[in-house]
Amino acid sequence: xxxxxxxxxxxxxxxxxxxxxxxxxxxxxxxxxxxxxxxxxxxxxxxxxxxxxxxxxxxxxxxxxxxxxxxxxxxxxxxxxxxxxxxxxxxxxxxxxxxxxxxxxxxxxxxxxxxxxxxxxxxxxxxxxxxxxxxxxxxxxxxxxxxxxxxxxxxxxxxxxxxxxxxxxxxxxxxxxxxxxxxxxxxxxxxxxxxxxxxxxxxxxxxxxxxxxxxxxxxxxxxxxxxxxxxxxxxxxxxxxxxxxxxxxxxxxxxxxxxxxxxxxxxxxxxxxxxxxxxxxxxxxxxxxxxxxxxxxxxxxxxxxxxxxxxxxxxxxxxxxxxxxxxxxxxxxxxxxxxxxxxxxxxxxxxxxxxxxxxxxxxxxxxxxxxxxxxxxxxxxxxxxxxxxxxxxxxxxxxxxxxxxxxxxxxxxxxxxxxxxxxxxxxxxxxxxxxxxxxxxxxxxxxxxxxxxxxxxxxxxxxxxxxxxxxxxxxxxxxxxxxxxxxxx
Amino acid sequence: xxxxxxxxxxxxxxxxxxxxxxxxxxxxxxxxxxxxxxxxxxxxxxxxxxxxxxxxxxxxxxxxxxxxxxxxxxxxxxxxxxxxxxxxxxxxxxxxxxxxxxxxxxxxxxxxxxxxxxxxxxxxxxxxxxxxxxxxxxxxxxxxxxxxxxxxxxxxxxxxxxxxxxxxxxxxxxxxxxxxxxxxxxxxxxxxxxxxxxxxxxxxxxxxxxxxxxxxxxxxxxxxxxxxxxxxxxxxxxxxxxxxxxxxxxxxxxxxxxxxxxxxxxxxxxxxxxxxxxxxxxxxxxxxxxxxxxxxxxxxxxxxxxxxxxxxxxxxxxxxxxxxxxxxxxxxxxxxxxxxxxxxxxxxxxxxxxxxxxxxxxxxxxxxxxxxxxxxxxxxxxxxxxxxxxxxxxxxxxxxxxxxxxxxxxxxxxxxxxxxxxxxxxxxxxxxxxxxxxxxxxxxx
Numbered sequence: 026x027x028x029x030x031x032x033x034x035x036x037x038x039x040x041x042x043x044x045x046x047x048x049x050x051x052x053x054x055x056x057x058x059x060x061x062x063x064x065x066x067x068x069x070x071x072x073x074x075x076x077x078x079x080x081x082x083x084x085x086x087x088x089x090x091x092x093x094x095x096x097x098x099x100x101x102x103x104x105x106x107x108x109x110x111x112x113x114x115x116x117x118x119x120x121x122x123x124x125x126x127x128x129x130x131x132x133x134x135x136x137x138x139x140x141x142x143x144x145x146x147x148x149x150x151x152x153x154x155x156x157x158x159x160x161x162x163x164x165x166x167x168x169x170x171x172x173x174x175x176x177x178x179x180x181x182x183x184x185x186x187x188x189x190x191x192x193x194x195x196x197x198x199x200x201x202x203x204x205x206x207x208x209x210x211x212x213x214x215x216x217x218x219x220x221x222x223x224x225x226x227x228x229x230x231x232x233x234x235x236x237x238x239x240x241x242x243x244x245x246x247x248x249x250x251x252x253x254x255x256x257x258x259x260x261x262x263x264x265x266x267x268x269x270x271x272x273x274x275x276x277x278x279x280x281x282x283x284x285x286x287x288x289x290x291x292x293x294x295x296x297x298x299x300x301x302x303x304x305x306x307x308x309x310x311x312x313x314x315x316x317x318x319x320x321x322x323x324x325x326x327x328x329x330x331x332x333x334x335x336x337x338x339x340x341x342x343x344x345x346x347x348x349x350x351x352x353x354x355x356x357x358x359x360x361x362x363x364x365x366x367x368x369x370x371x372x373x374x375x376x377x378x379x380x381x382x383x384x385x386x387x388x389x390x391x392x393x394x395x396x397x398x399x400x401x402x403x404x405x406x407x408x409x410x411x412x413x414x415x416x417x418x419x420x421x422x423x424x425x426x427x428x429x430x431x432x433x434x435x436x437x438x439x440x441x442x443x444x445x446x447x448x449x450x451x452x453x454x455x456x457x458x459x460x461x462x463x464x465x466x467x468x469x470x471x472x473x474x475x476x477x478x479x480x481x482x483x484x485x486x487x488x489x490x491x492x493x494x495x496x497x498x499x500x501x502x503x504x505x506x507x508x509x510x511x512x513x514x
Numbered sequence: 515x516x517x518x519x520x521x522x523x524x525x526x527x528x529x530x531x532x533x534x535x536x537x538x539x540x541x542x543x544x545x546x547x548x549x550x551x552x553x554x555x556x557x558x559x560x561x562x563x564x565x566x567x568x569x570x571x572x573x574x575x576x577x578x579x580x581x582x583x584x585x586x587x588x589x590x591x592x593x594x595x596x597x598x599x600x601x602x603x604x605x606x607x608x609x610x611x612x613x614x615x616x617x618x619x620x621x622x623x624x625x626x627x628x629x630x631x632x633x634x635x636x637x638x639x640x641x642x643x644x645x646x647x648x649x650x651x652x653x654x655x656x657x658x659x660x661x662x663x664x665x666x667x668x669x670x671x672x673x674x675x676x677x678x679x680x681x682x683x684x685x686x687x688x689x690x691x692x693x694x695x696x697x698x699x700x701x702x703x704x705x706x707x708x709x710x711x712x713x714x715x716x717x718x719x720x721x722x723x724x725x726x727x728x729x730x731x732x733x734x735x736x737x738x739x740x741x742x743x744x745x746x747x748x749x750x751x752x753x754x755x756x757x758x759x760x761x762x763x764x765x766x767x768x769x770x771x772x773x774x775x776x777x778x779x780x781x782x783x784x785x786x787x788x789x790x791x792x793x794x795x796x797x798x799x800x801x802x803x804x805x806x807x808x809x810x811x812x813x814x815x816x817x818x819x820x821x822x823x824x825x826x827x828x829x830x831x832x833x834x835x836x837x838x839x840x841x842x843x844x845x846x847x848x849x850x851x852x853x854x855x856x857x858x859x860x861x862x863x864x865x866x867x868x869x870x871x872x873x874x875x876x877x878x879x880x881x882x883x884x885x886x887x888x889x890x891x892x893x894x895x896x897x898x899x900x901x902x903x904x905x906x907x908x909x910x911x912x913x914x915x916x917x918x919x920x921x922x923x924x925x926x927x928x929x930x931x932x933x934x935x936x937x938x939x940x941x942x943x944x945x946x947x948x949x950x951x952x953x954x955x956x957x958x959x
Contacts, residue, residue, distance in 0.1 A: 117567075196773040462890050513921060
């Protein structure tokens with residue numbers, strides 16, 4: 026234990042020995058001491074993020090398991106704020122000396138000096154450990170997950186289902202990963218919180234070829250917090266959907282480029298909102314003014330039929346968390362209500378730099394990244410129309426049934442690949458189309474989402490941005506966009 | 515945390531013996547990195563990281579392979595990794611099991627240590643803040659430099675195995691990027707950027723990065739829509755290299771064996787591109803700042819001709835793919851439970867360079883950069899549909915294109931190349947001249 030009145034000169038001599046195989050109360054004293062040391066050096070705010078992860082992925086190709094790869098990692102990051110400037114230093118060394126060294130480096134980078142040898146180190150009163158692990162029984166999760174043997178068996182069965190249900194099959198792949206992550210956050214404002222996250226995802230893909238015709242279709246499912254996830258996975262239904270889509274797209278014509286009304290499918294169709302609007306509501310964009318919405322809070326930015334949420338609370342959804350990576354409990358954040366911008370997605374730095382209140386959205390891939398404002402489960406709320414209403418309103422347009430990935434540029438331009446599309450003629454789906462890319466500008470497209478059906482569904486996704494790759498959910502009901510540029514041939 | 519490769523090798527051998535592991539190898543790296551970003555002349559974020567990690571592969575008594583990666587590289591962490599890899603080996607593949615590279619112990623001729631002293635962080639901040647200031651002063655329309663960064667890193671890589679292979683290299687790298695944004699009343703925001711990489715901060719071309727960012731950004735102020743249609747297209751070196759990278763499965767032996775490529779084992783010798791195009795993967799090209807001396811299996815890197823006068827001439831190999839296809843390893847392997855193959859440094863050139871000039875062209879689209887490749891490329895089908903930055907060029911006059919995409923099939927594109935310019939540009943990912951293509955679909959207004 027540290028002495029009650031600690032002098033700066035004593036800190037290098039301290040020999041804390043916190044528990045090495047889990048984050049618990051034993052970390053209070055060393056972290057409290059270091060936080061106090063950082064504050065005594067003149068930092069406005071200091072935060073430690075400790076992480077231990079146990080990751081494994083498994084790949085099945087055709088009828089063989091070709092890769093099982095576990096990955097173990099431990100590390101920590103220390104973030105120091107001085108005014109609006111901040112510094113982040115990360116290390117693999119979780120000893121007290123290693124953490125102290127990282128803090129010293131961060132302080133020095135910001136031009137702060139360690140307090141003199143006779144300076145008292147003020148105590149930082151950390152809150153009673155907010156332990157989501159203990160309160161929710163997460164300690165048992167890792168042991169309850171599928172074994173390596175089970176992973177292999179399920180993935181081979183999934184590939185078997187693809188072989189059975191596909192035609193002109195050239196190759197089949199199924200993959201699974203389990204990402205177990207234990208985190209501890211301690212900060213000079215008193216935050217002291219401990220959590221375990223369990224994120225799993227499984228997916229299949231099929232490549233079909235017939236002469237010069239080729240089609241490739243993939244799909245993933247994901248879950249946060251259910252150790253039984255892989256055992257519960259309905260790979261037969263999954264394979265059926267993939268095989269059907271791949272078969273239809275094998276002989277599809279290339280889409281003719283132009284401007285069309287489109288209907289976008291529910292679930293992963295929500296990637297359009299994620300890219301075209303969600304990123305532009307993160308305070309990392311607001312603080313740089315790289316979003317057209319940075320000064321539009323309270324104003325109409327979208328069609329009056331559009332309401333959208335970002336939250337971290339949906340049961341087992343891929344972006345669900347108990348607390349964010351800054352130790353704040355997650356919230357349900359209303360982003361847009363009937364077209365009016367209501368809130369931004371904000372983290373600690375976002376609050377410091379923009380004044381928008383934190384929303385439990387400070388997220389990061391791991392300890393090598395400083396947290397940033399990131400989306401969690403983000404979706405357009407269900408509307409009042411039926412799917413038939415949406416199709417029936419279009420004489421000639423495109424139905425985007427299966428979306429690929431997308432991105433948004435610094436001036437608000439976005440694009441999405443479409444893996445499976447169909448021509449709409451007189452309200453009916455006629456022929457399959459391939460090679461489509463949807464292109465537009467966020468400010469314009471948000472005004473053109475004119476109809477939403479009542480079939481909201483969510484889908485897992487991976488979002489890469491300033492703080493690395495994080496697990497998110499995208500979602501929407503079927504929506505109609507009145508006009509959008511479709512890139513093709 | 516500095517790594518002693520000799521100590522690591524000793525620990526690995528001792529632990530393997532204790533665990534009854536007879537065959538193993540280990541690949542790892544250690545990175546010490548610092549980066550800064552600025553806004554309005556002040557440091558916005560400064561990051562420093564020291565991280566290490568190793569991947570161990572273990573062969574069990576049945577010859578199956580298991581693998582584990584870890585950031586805990588002390589003795590206890592290494593032991594856990596070896597144990598876990600040993601456990602995983604029970605589920606390793608039984609067909610095409612990887613083995614040590616036959617070249618893992620071949621001597622490497624050259625200086626495998628190329629380190630530079632790091633610049634003080636304040637020097638990085640001052641240089642970047644100065645670049646931001648000069649960009650903002652360059653034109654009233656440039657209102658911000660929302661994305662910028664200056665970074666320097668020292669990286670050590672190492673490989674060792676139970677048959678005595680021991681490789682080590684160390685390298686310093688510095689890099690800078692600037693991305694400026696314009697705002698003008700009644701006009702859409704425009705942007706432009708540039709990137710530079712060098713062996714150290716002192717040798718970094720800061721002025722060049724600043725000038726290119728300024729020129730590119732301002733060149734997009736005068737913009738117009740483009741009618742959708744088919745146009746002759748000129749790819750900048752950066753844009754062409756981006757496309758090549760997106761379709762690198764054409765040359766990837768592992769992808770070919772997995773039927774995840776547009777090529778097959780029989781494609782060698784076939785015509786892949788116009789006869790005026792040649793391509794090599796050349797890790798030791800003088801322009802390659804980040805060159806590695808060996809790959810993830812310890813195989814020395816080298817120059818590999820991939821397209822010779824339009825014909826596909828080689829694939830990129832790991833030790834395993836080379837064995838299966840009767841070739842030599844090429845130094846492009848990444849260690850894993852399943853060894854993967856990836857390209858190194860592209861060198862695009864022509865043995866018959868053309869003499870077409872932008873100043874003489876009646877009307878061409880100059881594609882400066884293609885974006886969103888992860889969304890707009892289907893590498894298994896060969897198709898692409900990508901947003902791009904570029905200009906309509908008529909007899910040397912350039913007008914920026916407001917917003918458009920370019921689409922086509924990579925195989926058709928390669929065969930419809932009509933000119934490879936003689937002057938190449940050296941970039942971090944490759945060396946390449948401008949490439950002229952007869953016609954591609956552009957979607958604009």
